[in-house]
Amino acid sequence: MELRILATPLEQQELLDLPWDMPLEEWPEWYLVALPRGISRHVVRFTRLGQQIYALKEVVQSFADREYRLLRDLERLDVPAVQAVGVVSGREAPGGEPLDAILVTRHLQFSLPYRALFARMMRRDTVERLIDALVVLVARLHLLGFYWGDCSLSNTLFRRDAGAFAAYLVDAETGELHDRLSDGQRAHDLEIARVNIAGEMMDLAASGHLDDTVDPIAIGDHVVERYEALWAELTEWESFDVNERWRIARRVERLNELGFDVAELDIVTDIGGRTVRVQPKVVDPGHHSRRLLRLTGIDAQENQARRLLNDLDAYAAETDQQGEDEAIVANAWVLDCFEPVIRGVPRELRGKLEAPEIYHEVLEHRWYLSEEAGHDVGIMEATRDYVNSVLRHKPDELAVLGGTSADPEDTQPLGIPWNDLR
Structure with missing residues (x-):
């Protein structure tokens, strides 16, 4: 049997150096990176090759090939998912015993398995934020x-x-990727999610990592309730009087606030022309993150982007530039606000959080300092205080959770690299 590595030419060369003739669970420690892992029915390990960390999953070849294709399809559809790198098949032990294939994916920087988040006691509001994030992902997949x-x-x-x-x-x-899902397929997917999540919450409660006020069964039910509310907002018809056309704009605004763009509206009036029915045609989420990337080159998560865009709007008002071209104002905001804050973070602390998250936390910290002082505290004063009193004491998520990082400059997932901010 011949060893076959399905990957890009560069990654093929790097992957060749790994001990494919050994079962994954027997690999020597020097090949591996110790990172938190979720529960899996398969053997999963992490390895570092060059400046990247990869996740390796040992699985039957037909499953590895299928999952690789699905992940590549999801990547083309711009779905938030891990990136498939390749499949290694045709593996044999030195004695000729066949070994399962290995699916190789690129580790997601700054990502956290839920059990790492629950390493300390998890409060109810944090659980609900995790559930909300998962519900948005499921709705996006179903769309x-x-x-x-x-x-x-x-x-x-x-x-x-x-x-x-x-x-x-x-x-x-x-x-499974289909042209569209039936209501029955969506309902079945949700029922699996409800049961799985309730069980995971029970495990956390039994190990003492869940707040006593959190009911595992209720959390499972909450997943379904939150999904159904979001799905209705995304897809249902809404009827109103012809004189209430402002409600069309409000519907689009609500969807934008959820991070979804509206490609078109399906508008129907009744025979008398008094009642209007509207159904939005929603496209992929990322309304705010795409706008921020277009204006500034900063690649951020959706809520981060919303917060940074709000700060950009405030900057435009403070500098009396509301009527100016938004690209010009955005460039000035990057130079006057964003870059100075990021430069204010010492090099040794740059693996703590992503740069957009740091900027968001500085804005939060500035608000608290200003409220306490009774007057507006400058952004750089807030940055210095935040670095010393907050950031310095946070765990290094880039290093601990899978960054590639001896040198944060090479790994910071910013539209603007760290070395351009010096």
Whole structure:
């Protein structure tokens, strides 16, 4: 049997150096990176190659090939998911014993398995923020016709997003991509999610990592309730009087606030012309993050982008530039506000959080300092205080949770690299 590595030429060369003739669970420690892992029915390990960390999952070849194709499809659809790198098949032990294939994915920087988040006692509001992030991910997948088949916290990674979380699919083994999903397929996917998440909450409660006020069964039911409310907002018809056309703009605004763009509106009037029915045609989420990236080059999560855009609007008002071209104002905001804050973070602390998250937390910190002082505290004064009193004491998420990082400059996931901010 011949060893076959399906990957890009550069990654093929790097992957060749790994001990493919050994079962994954027997690999020597020097090949591995110790990172938190979710619960998996398969052997999963992490390895560093060059400046990247990869996740390796040992699985039957047909499953590995199928999941690789699905993850590549989701990547083309711009779905928040881990990135498939390749499949290694045709593996044999030195004695000729066949070994399962290995699916290789790129580790998601600054991502957190839910059990890492629950390493300390988790409060109810934090649980609900995780559930909200997962619900948005499931709704987005369903809009694209993707049936997950095993939705759970274990099969999801989370990244911090301006006080909330953004969810990423990490296991597509049971997934199916269709032109569209029936109501029955969506309901079945939700029922699997409800049962899985309730069980995961029970495990956390039994281990003492869940606040006593959190009811695991209620959390499972909450997933369904939150999903149904979001799905209705995204897809249902809304009827109103012809004189209430402002409600069309309000519907679009609500969807934008949720991070979804509206490609078009399906508008129907009754025979008398007095009643209007509207149904939005929603496209992929990311309304605010795309706008921020277009204006500034900063790549941020959706809530981070919303917060930074609000600060950009405030800057335009403070500098009397509301009527100016928004690209010009955005460039001035980057130079006057964003870059100075990021430069104010010492090099040794740059692996703590993503740069957009740091800027969001500085804005929060500035608000608290200003309220306490009774007057507006400058952004750089707030940055210095935040670095010394808050950031310095945070865990280094880039290093601990899978950054590539001896040198944060090479890994900071910013539209503007760290070395351009000096």
